[in-house]
Amino acid sequence: MTCDDVERDLDPYTDRELPARSAAAVREHLDTCPACRHRVADREALGRMVRSVPYHEAPDRLRARIAGEIRRSHSIRRLYTWAAAAALVVSIGAAVSLMRSVGRTDSAMAVAVVDAHVRSLMADHLFDVRSTDQHTVKPWFLGRLDFSPPVIDLASAGFPLVGGRLDYVSGHSVAALVYQRQQHTINVLVWPTSDPASGTTASQVRGFHVRHWVRQGMSFWAVSDLNDAELSEFARALQPA
Amino acid sequence: MPSRPFEETVLPHLDAAFNYARWLTRNDADAEDVVQDACVRAVRFFSSLRDGDARAWLFAIVRNTWYSRLSRRSRAEVMPLDQTAEEPADRGLDPEARLLQQRDVGRVRDALDRLPIDFREVLVLREIEGMSYKEIAAVVRVPIGTVMSRLARARDRLAAVLELAVPVERLP
Numbered sequence: 142m143t144c145d146d147v148e149r150d151l152d153p154y155t156d157r158e159l160p161a162r163s164a165a166a167v168r169e170h171l172d173t174c175p176a177c178r179h180r181v182a183d184r185e186a187l188g189r190m191v192r193s194v195p196y197h198e199a200p201d202r203l204r205a206r207i208a209g210e211i212r213r214s215h216s217i218r219r220l221y222t223w224a225a226a227a228a229l230v231v232s233i234g235a236a237v238s239l240m241r242s243v244g245r246t247d248s249a250m251a252v253a254v255v256d257a258h259v260r261s262l263m264a265d266h267l268f269d270v271r272s273t274d275q276h277t278v279k280p281w282f283l284g285r286l287d288f289s290p291p292v293i294d295l296a297s298a299g300f301p302l303v304g305g306r307l308d309y310v311s312g313h314s315v316a317a318l319v320y321q322r323q324q325h326t327i328n329v330l331v332w333p334t335s336d337p338a339s340g341t342t343a344s345q346v347r348g349f350h351v352r353h354w355v356r357q358g359m360s361f362w363a364v365s366d367l368n369d370a371e372l373s374e375f376a377r378a379l380q381p382a
Numbered sequence: 383m384p385s386r387p388f389e390e391t392v393l394p395h396l397d398a399a400f401n402y403a404r405w406l407t408r409n410d411a412d413a414e415d416v417v418q419d420a421c422v423r424a425v426r427f428f429s430s431l432r433d434g435d436a437r438a439w440l441f442a443i444v445r446n447t448w449y450s451r452l453s454r455r456s457r458a459e460v461m462p463l464d465q466t467a468e469e470p471a472d473r474g475l476d477p478e479a480r481l482l483q484q485r486d487v488g489r490v491r492d493a494l495d496r497l498p499i500d501f502r503e504v505l506v507l508r509e510i511e512g513m514s515y516k517e518i519a520a521v522v523r524v525p526i527g528t529v530m531s532r533l534a535r536a537r538d539r540l541a542a543v544l545e546l547a548v549p550v551e552r553l554p
Binding site: 191193196200203210211214 | 540
């Protein structure tokens, strides 16, 4: 290999883009040629200089604008889904089928919630914030969500809070609160809703028990492999009178 | 359709997208507008991402957004350069070294800003984003050989501006 060859391969060599054999040939030449060593050193120094220039980080106002755009596009998509569902209902033309479709939507949501629960356990991504202190968990969600989920510790009722994370259920960001009962994990997924307040409904998906209620503009979904009676107890404890 | 939602796939690259846009546009206001428009497009075309490299995909959209804006504008229009802000220098250095470092960083940035856009962007993608030639080729939509030759010429120019040694026969 000659100095001209090194000259030609100077950039891919310093960028580590040369095939192993060519790189070895360049290295061999460098061992014997101070001038080429100098060239390589200059290229590396130039790279360090460029990398020393500070990174331009996205300003917070840009983040906020983009979060707004994403929310808007999600709600437009929800509107389309709704319009499609409404058209279907009209074509069937009966109030009964409307009620059924609401029921179906809820059971589809129960499946999505169970999926989120299983995902959190399988992917070993149960926590973004691990703390038994509600005063640590609640502020953690600030700035990560555009709503503030109610966070209560239920240690005194036998369901200690163990942490929280962000999750995604059918297209929106939700707060996931994680509680523990002995070896069982309970995920509570919370997000804002315009649905009216409702009492607790129970369902079962693939062997997991699910409880759902709406309270103060928030939709709550509790899911666990805990037995039915204890999950009911948990749901009651989470809804103080 | 990617298996994970937009917020998890694309948004982690927001800082990188802004940094790239900032180097393309050379001012904050344009960079913010370009990244916002690019994200709106990205949401719309999210299903086309598959499970590929989200960063390179987002960068390509940022780049297209900027070029379509540029072509709408008069090419002759002079882009205002932001006032160079004080650089946060390494606090571990003594005052003199800190001054030197600030001056050097400012000099390198000015030199980069004065490079032609084709040269500037490959340097930023390679040195600051650490992209491979293949990734850069995907963002800039040129063959890998072109990426290589642009990088070589960009570095020669930059070294010349910064008055570093450059092989004489390669001076542009």
